[in-house]
Amino acid sequence: MADDHPPPKRKSATLKRAAKAIAAAPGPAAKTPAVPATAAKTPAIPGAAPAAKRRAPAAKPKPAAVAKSPPEQAAGPKPKRVRPDTAYSEAELRALFERFRLANPEPKGELDHVNPFTLLVAVVLSAQATDVGVNKATGELFRLADTPEKMVALGEERVRELIKTIGLFNTKAKNTVLLARALIERFGGAVPRDRDALTSLPGVGRKTANVVLNGAFGEPTIAVDTHIFRLGNRLHLAPGRTPDEVEAVLDRVIPAEYKRHAHHWLILHGRYVCKARRPECERCVIADLCKFEGKTNSVPALGVTA
Numbered sequence: 001m002a003d004d005h006p007p008p009k010r011k012s013a014t015l016k017r018a019a020k021a022i023a024a025a026p027g028p029a030a031k032t033p034a035v036p037a038t039a040a041k042t043p044a045i046p047g048a049a050p051a052a053k054r055r056a057p058a059a060k061p062k063p064a065a066v067a068k069s070p071p072e073q074a075a076g077p078k079p080k081r082v083r084p085d086t087a088y089s090e091a092e093l094r095a096l097f098e099r100f101r102l103a104n105p106e107p108k109g110e111l112d113h114v115n116p117f118t119l120l121v122a123v124v125l126s127a128q129a130t131d132v133g134v135n136k137a138t139g140e141l142f143r144l145a146d147t148p149e150k151m152v153a154l155g156e157e158r159v160r161e162l163i164k165t166i167g168l169f170n171t172k173a174k175n176t177v178l179l180a181r182a183l184i185e186r187f188g189g190a191v192p193r194d195r196d197a198l199t200s201l202p203g204v205g206r207k208t209a210n211v212v213l214n215g216a217f218g219e220p221t222i223a224v225d226t227h228i229f230r231l232g233n234r235l236h237l238a239p240g241r242t243p244d245e246v247e248a249v250l251d252r253v254i255p256a257e258y259k260r261h262a263h264h265w266l267i268l269h270g271r272y273v274c275k276a277r278r279p280e281c282e283r284c285v286i287a288d289l290c291k292f293e294g295k296t297n298s299v300p301a302l303g304v305t306a
């Protein structure tokens with residue numbers, strides 16, 4: 001039995017010594033849990049400070065980039081809008097206008113007139129009115145007054161009476177006489193062959209000026225009316241949100257030799273063939289060239305294939 005007890009005493013003593021030694025010694029087991037504390041103290045280490053600084057900027061780029069982007073965009077040039085352009089190649093454009101030329105070599109406008117002045121007045125009167133309706137009213141008006149001097153002498157009240165079948169006749173009668181007077185006072189009674197001069201006249205906008213420059217003086221201008229605006233967009237010939245945009249594209253893409261008559265060809269095509277509600281593709285001379293997705297025929301009328 002005496003041999004049974006000593007071992008436990010030795011063991012207990014050994015364990016106690018070991019426990020004391022562990023408790024007294026600054027062993028790694030005691031410091032390991034203090035890793036966060038070590039990390040917190042790291043900046044105090046000379047070599048660690050830059051590391052901490054490097055980490056700080058590493059976390060900032062995102063907000064920094066986000067914050068900088070708007071000012072850069074605001075300060076820089078506005079993003080360019082894609083310029084609308086035709087869907088037709090140069091060869092297709094030539095073929096298209098050559099078809100129009102073959103079908104109608106000398107197209108004419110449909111507003112009756114006898115000189116540049118009466119054309120100018122007729123176009124002013126045609127705003128929001130049909131050419132047929134305007135012609136009915138201007139027959140007598142132009143018989144009585146085919147010059148600015150005669151129009152002024154006729155007077156606003158008489159002009160109003162003569163054009164009362166046309167919409168907005170009150171304003172138009174007033175503008176017609178003002179226009180005639182301005183021509184006398186500023187241009188010696190002649191219609192100026194200049195867009196800026198024309199648009200400075202009462203009741204004359206860019207479209208009216210373009211019609212007069214083209215119809216009276218043979219200038220290669222294109223007046224974008226409702227028909228040309230529709231064709232430009234429907235056929236992808238000259239896409240644009242406004243008449244000015246459509247005009248700019250047409251002016252850029254129509255081959256020079258066709259510009260003189262392009263205005264009339266397009267108006268007449270829109271008025272009588274490529275109509276607003278139902279385009280008559282079966283009798284269209286450019287049916288094979290047309291890029292309108294909704295066209296109902298691809299065979300050109302009249303056998304025109306130039």
Ligand code: SF4
Pocket residue numbers: 235273274275279280281282284285286287288290291292294295296297
């Ligand atoms: S094919 Fe039809 S949609 Fe195209 S231009 Fe001719 S009429 Fe207009």
